[in-house]
Amino acid sequence: MSYQAINFKDKLALFDEQWSPKVIAQMNDYQFKVVKLQGEFVWHNHCDTDETFIVLEGSLRIDFEDGAVNLTAGEMFVVPKGVEHKPFAEKEAKVLLIEPRGVVNTGQQTGSKTAKNDVWI
């Protein structure tokens, strides 16, 4: 049987839209999503789950109510469940998100930045 690796660069080359996570793999009930981020997101939290950010290319800052974390390619951070956060990237950053299937990118703060969920590429 032929098994196929999932290549992050290849998957990222398939779309241009920013702030719109695309699912590339699933492990049990968790999904791996690639996303392109630039500019400022909205403050939000995920009340039921932690959320993992792995930076694949570029740099990302995640603001919290009492501080921030700066991430560059080859770094990760787990945002704890329920913690308000707001991602920001001056230039486009390419990020791998890992979180349970069904998590909405803006948490309960639905609005213009809320992306369609569970979109596979």
Add this chain to the structure above:
Amino acid sequence: MSYQAINFKDKLALFDEQWSPKVIAQMNDYQFKVVKLQGEFVWHNHCDTDETFIVLEGSLRIDFEDGAVNLTAGEMFVVPKGVEHKPFAEKEAKVLLIEPRGVVNTGQQTGSKTAKNDVWI
């Protein structure tokens, strides 16, 4: 408050042992583990869970009973629950494993390659 990114290279620089996954982060009940692999592992499976491999540096082959997948840096693969597999790396590969807390590296095939579990660095 000061938040700290988790840097894969920095974590990998903290140890030399091969086939001995070290936990660097936890998301809900899932753990992120860095590991250095070289040579041939043992055939095993994880009967309760899928297991994710992300290659950070080098190349890795995962053999299955009916084929294999080749992975290089920037690629990932999810080994489905219960599927027999055997990782192999000709030169040392540096890998990020993601799986539920408590998963033993050799599955039920405990032996000389079985590593201490839940070791944080």
